[in-house]
Amino acid sequence: MTEQTFEYQTFVRLHATDAAGVMYYSQLFILIHEAYESLLDSLDLRLADIIREKPYLLPIVHAEADYSLPAMVGDKLIINIKSISLNEKSYAVLFEIVNNDGEIVATAKTVHASIDKTSRKTIPLPQDITDSFAKFAS
Amino acid sequence: MTEQTFEYQTFVRLHATDAAGVMYYSQLFILIHEAYESLLDSLDLRLADIIREKPYLLPIVHAEADYSLPAMVGDKLIINIKSISLNEKSYAVLFEIVNNDGEIVATAKTVHASIDKTSRKTIPLPQDITDSFAKFAS
Amino acid sequence: MTEQTFEYQTFVRLHATDAAGVMYYSQLFILIHEAYESLLDSLDLRLADIIREKPYLLPIVHAEADYSLPAMVGDKLIINIKSISLNEKSYAVLFEIVNNDGEIVATAKTVHASIDKTSRKTIPLPQDITDSFAKFAS
Amino acid sequence: MTEQTFEYQTFVRLHATDAAGVMYYSQLFILIHEAYESLLDSLDLRLADIIREKPYLLPIVHAEADYSLPAMVGDKLIINIKSISLNEKSYAVLFEIVNNDGEIVATAKTVHASIDKTSRKTIPLPQDITDSFAKFAS
Numbered sequence: 001m002t003e004q005t006f007e008y009q010t011f012v013r014l015h016a017t018d019a020a021g022v023m024y025y026s027q028l029f030i031l032i033h034e035a036y037e038s039l040l041d042s043l044d045l046r047l048a049d050i051i052r053e054k055p056y057l058l059p060i061v062h063a064e065a066d067y068s069l070p071a072m073v074g075d076k077l078i079i080n081i082k083s084i085s086l087n088e089k090s091y092a093v094l095f096e097i098v099n100n101d102g103e104i105v106a107t108a109k110t111v112h113a114s115i116d117k118t119s120r121k122t123i124p125l126p127q128d129i130t131d132s133f134a135k136f137a138s
Numbered sequence: 139m140t141e142q143t144f145e146y147q148t149f150v151r152l153h154a155t156d157a158a159g160v161m162y163y164s165q166l167f168i169l170i171h172e173a174y175e176s177l178l179d180s181l182d183l184r185l186a187d188i189i190r191e192k193p194y195l196l197p198i199v200h201a202e203a204d205y206s207l208p209a210m211v212g213d214k215l216i217i218n219i220k221s222i223s224l225n226e227k228s229y230a231v232l233f234e235i236v237n238n239d240g241e242i243v244a245t246a247k248t249v250h251a252s253i254d255k256t257s258r259k260t261i262p263l264p265q266d267i268t269d270s271f272a273k274f275a276s
Numbered sequence: 277m278t279e280q281t282f283e284y285q286t287f288v289r290l291h292a293t294d295a296a297g298v299m300y301y302s303q304l305f306i307l308i309h310e311a312y313e314s315l316l317d318s319l320d321l322r323l324a325d326i327i328r329e330k331p332y333l334l335p336i337v338h339a340e341a342d343y344s345l346p347a348m349v350g351d352k353l354i355i356n357i358k359s360i361s362l363n364e365k366s367y368a369v370l371f372e373i374v375n376n377d378g379e380i381v382a383t384a385k386t387v388h389a390s391i392d393k394t395s396r397k398t399i400p401l402p403q404d405i406t407d408s409f410a411k412f413a414s
Numbered sequence: 415m416t417e418q419t420f421e422y423q424t425f426v427r428l429h430a431t432d433a434a435g436v437m438y439y440s441q442l443f444i445l446i447h448e449a450y451e452s453l454l455d456s457l458d459l460r461l462a463d464i465i466r467e468k469p470y471l472l473p474i475v476h477a478e479a480d481y482s483l484p485a486m487v488g489d490k491l492i493i494n495i496k497s498i499s500l501n502e503k504s505y506a507v508l509f510e511i512v513n514n515d516g517e518i519v520a521t522a523k524t525v526h527a528s529i530d531k532t533s534r535k536t537i538p539l540p541q542d543i544t545d546s547f548a549k550f551a552s
Contacts, residue, residue, distance in 0.1 A: 013448045014461055015300050019293035019349045020189050025198040025248075026167035026291065033164070034427045041488070047428055048488040051158050060163040064202035070258070073295045074455070074462040110163075120208070151310045152323055153440065155433035157487045162429050172289045179350070185290055186350040211433045212317070212324040296465050301474040301524075302443035309440070327434050336439040340478035346534070386439075396484070 006042070006081040008035035012071045022070035029063060032095045032108050035079040043132040055117050056126050061090070062111035069105045076100045084133045089114050089122045091133065144180070144219040146173035150209045160208035167201060170233045170246050173217040181270040193255050194264050199228070200249035207243045214238045222271045227252050227260045229271065282318070282357040284311035288347045298346035305339060308371045308384050311355040319408040331393050332402050337366070338387035345381045352376045360409045365390050365398045367409065420456070420495040422449035426485045436484035443477060446509045446522050449493040457546040469531050470540050475504070476525035483519045490514045498547045503528050503536045505547065 016027040037047055050058065071077060082094040095108040114125045154165040175185055188196065209215060220232040233246040252263045292303040313323055326334065347353060358370040371384040390401045430441040451461055464472065485491060496508040509522040528539045 011448075011451075013444075013451050014294050014296070015302065015444050015447060017295035018290050019186075019295070019297050020195060020197070020290070021295050022197070024291050025201055026164045026171070029164035029167060030427075030429050033429060034425075037425075037427050037488075046488050048157075048486060051487065057158060059158070059160070059205070059208070061205050062203070063163055063205075065200070067197070067199050067201075070197070072462060073465065074451075074460050149310075149313075151306075151313050152432050152434070153306050153309060153438050156428050157431035157433070157435050158428070159433050164429065168289075168291050171291060172287075175287075175289050175350075184350050186348060189349065210324055211327065212313075212322050295462075296471060296473070298473070301477055302440045302447070305440035305443060324433075333434060335434070335436070335481070335484070337481050338479070339439055339481075341476070343473070343475050343477075346473070 005083075006035070006039045008038050008079040008081070010034065010077050010079065012073055012075040012077060014073050017073045022072060023075075025065070025067065028065050028067070028097065028106055028108060029110075031077065031097070032065075032079055032093075032110065035081060035095065036093060036110070039081055045128070045132050054126070056123060057115050057117050057120075058112045058129070059115060060110050061113045063109070065106055065108040067106045069099065069103055071097075071099065071105050077105065086125060086130055086133060089124055091125065091129075143221075144173070144177045146176050146217040146219070148172065148215050148217065150211055150213040150215060152211050155211045160210060161213075163203070163205065166203050166205070166235065166244055166246060167248075169215065169235070170203075170217055170231075170248065173219060173233065174231060174248070177219055183266070183270050192264070194261060195253050195255050195258075196250045196267070197253060198248050199251045201247070203244055203246040205244045207237065207241055209235075209237065209243050215243065224263060224268055224271060227262055229263065229267075281359075282311070282315045284314050284355040284357070286310065286353050286355065288349055288351040288353060290349050293349045298348060299351075301341070301343065304341050304343070304373065304382055304384060305386075307353065307373070308341075308355055308369075308386065311357060311371065312369060312386070315357055321405070321408050330402070332399060333391050333393050333396075334388045334405070335391060336386050337389045339385070341382055341384040343382045345375065345379055347373075347375065347381050353381065362401060362406055362409060365400055367401065367405075419497075420449070420453045422452050422493040422495070424448065424491050424493065426487055426489040426491060428487050431487045436486060437489075439479070439481065442479050442481070442511065442520055442522060443524075445491065445511070446479075446493055446507075446524065449495055449509065450507060450524070453495055459542070459546050468540070470537060471529050471531050471534075472526045472543070473529060474524050475527045477523070479520055479522040481520045483513065483517055485511075485513065485519050491519065500539060500544060500547060503538055505539065505543075 018024040078098045080096045085092045090113045092111045097106045099105050116123050156162040216236045218234045223230045228251045230249045235244045237243050254261050294300040354374045356372045361368045366389045368387045373382045375381050392399050432438040492512045494510045499506045504527045506525045511520045513519050530537050
């Protein structure tokens, strides 16, 4: 857990909306993952390196979101990564999505498992991951 | 609740996969919503009519998924709508996603609120919705 | 070129539409590629095998579409693959997208280059590809 | 035509890539439209206002792209809007997409028609649009 949060700013673009006039629900999961990738970049943990070179992968095994307000085309959204909780073989990331009026649009959570790239069996969290997230958490 | 299930068949197409070689996590939410729209079609409840003509909307207020196996490009997936639970002002839809070997790839759930299209306040589930889902549930 | 066409049926689902009430333009490129993947399946040319096992790749180097009618949520679309033109190191696929009233919604074209998977240099079209597309063209 | 260009910076995020390890081709059309929406924002032409309040719409009637280099997850991309060519009832937008090494990844073009929102017939370009794009072009 951490009291430091990571902030990622984005906009609701037309492709993310649907014929009901609001952001389509699954787009939230894309936006929070973009925020998460931006956090990884800031920690010098590049997804490209993990995918190509590391012996492990960190796939999402659980995802959930609660939607409280619609987001419209053109809206600015702030995605706050509120915390990363480290477990032995997984970690959970908590997100809060806020609009330009400071209202909470949604909250979300992803849980990532640590798996061996070849066997796809769960393994303890890699040291470089726990070190990096500890740096974020400090 | 229902013992009848609705089955929707689809394929994991290239656009749904990512550089880690598997289906990107948020795509599951698109596939289950396609299954849900197919169910609405089968019940003569067309989304286009709801969006254009009805005084209510049924936005998703909660979504969650648990991923147990990766899905690869070309994989055939069966999306089973296992049940629809009706509450006073909302309903929950349960999904089970199975691959061609009969293995469960993921389970998922969406919760839809019933809201007034103009005020966006929650309202009791519309009669045509409860009737249609009851028909499905019988 | 061919007089035989391959037909793929799909629906405009909510995620493919935008706040202007119609299908978002880039979704057409996803739908035609789904039709193309379905054609590959029917020719026993599986994308998964090409990506994992073959020494070549067939990336899209050009794409274009002309849109004549809007497509709405719930619309059934027929995607016809009208022809595949084989060149020495590339091939072009022509698509026609028709709605349930038989009206042309759009036409589109993709051009695929044949490249070596390691060097990414263009190479002559692989024999299994020309053979398979000839079978389709016959 | 204009010698001034509008520059939009973005990143290739995981969802935009596919199992072949590179950015999926249709994602380019999403990125260039994000750049275009960012340009509209900078000109105080908000898509939300056009969709909700204006008597016209500006749908894309033609789109094309030429891909010269693959883009990988994590890549920074600069999308340059090179010019906007105004015709009587349409306009064309030219894009150049450049990676972090200054190499051209792709070029693209969209053509937008000016239509009446109710009749969907083509109409002369609205004055506020030609004025705004002239300001951009100056």
